[in-house]
Amino acid sequence: xxxxxxxxxxxxxxxxxxxxxxxxxxxxxxxxxxxxxxxxxxxxxxxxxxxxxxxxxxxxxxxxxxxxxxxxxxxxxxxxxxxxxxxxxxxxxxxxxxxxxxxxxxxxxxxxxxxxxxxxxxxxxxxxxxxxxxxxxxxxxxxxxxxxxxxxxxxxxxxxxxxxxxxxxxxxxxxxxxxxxxxxxxxxxxxxxxxxxxxxxxxxxxxxx
Numbered sequence: 001x002x003x004x005x006x007x008x009x010x011x012x013x014x015x016x017x018x019x020x021x022x023x024x025x026x027x028x029x030x031x032x033x034x035x036x037x038x039x040x041x042x043x044x045x046x047x048x049x050x051x052x053x054x055x056x057x058x059x060x061x062x063x064x065x066x067x068x069x070x071x072x073x074x075x076x077x078x079x080x081x082x083x084x085x086x087x088x089x090x091x092x093x094x095x096x097x098x099x100x101x102x103x104x105x106x107x108x109x110x111x112x113x114x115x116x117x118x119x120x121x122x123x124x125x126x127x128x129x130x131x132x133x134x135x136x137x138x139x140x141x142x143x144x145x146x147x148x149x150x151x152x153x154x155x156x157x158x159x160x161x162x163x164x165x166x167x168x169x170x171x172x173x174x175x176x177x178x179x180x181x182x183x184x185x186x187x188x189x190x191x192x193x194x195x196x197x198x199x200x201x202x203x204x205x206x207x208x209x
Contacts, residue, residue, distance in 0.1 A: 043160060051167040054152055055175055063151060063184035064089055092183035103186060108143040112178055116144045116169035144169040147185045 071079040092100070104111045110118050121142065141149070148168045153161055172181065 047164045047167055051164065051171055054168055055171040063188055089187050092179045100182060111143050114142060116142060116173035117166050118142050142169065143185050144173055144181050147181060147188065148172060150188055
């Protein structure tokens with residue numbers, strides 16, 4: 001057999017191997033989809049209805065922090081209460097451009113491209129999880145998902161909570177503009193030391209950093 005024939009034989013083996021791998025991946029994907037469908041289908045319908053109800057009821061006051069923040073331990077015992085007096089809500093147009101860019105660069109680079117759920121970011125998170133042998137080094141949640149989790153859901157690590165988070169996030173993107181979601185997110189996350197909302201001090205730190 002000449003050199004060309006040997007090369008062709010090698011390529012045929014490679015293509016055959018790739019075909020087998022693709023078939024295995026396809027079968028595994030179908031099996032996982034069937035399992036998840038069987039496991040979550042009844043609950044999925046309920047979560048979908050719940051997500052619709054949540055979206056129907058939201059208004060601007062939903063994302064403006066008016067109540068005091070209560071910090072509790074895992075067992076539910078009281079630690080401290082922070083009054084809402086220091087809280088200052090800032091409109092998106094009043095935020096420095098660098099502040100908005102910093103949040104997007106750190107938390108969700110594809111914020112203005114996805115519709116509430118970023119498949120690529122989740123695939124990267126799964127890859128990092130595998131590469132680091134189960135150690136979580138990055139998350140796949142979008143800014144919209146984080147806003148949903150902080151406003152409507154708990155922080156429990158369950159598949160059901162994640163599915164519900166995605167359902168609400170996708171619906172929220174259909175109701176609000178990207179800028180409004182970013183505005184609500186920046187004004188609602190916890191900055192430490194009992195501080196919620198983007199104060200002037202934070203703006204100065206981020207802009208001059």
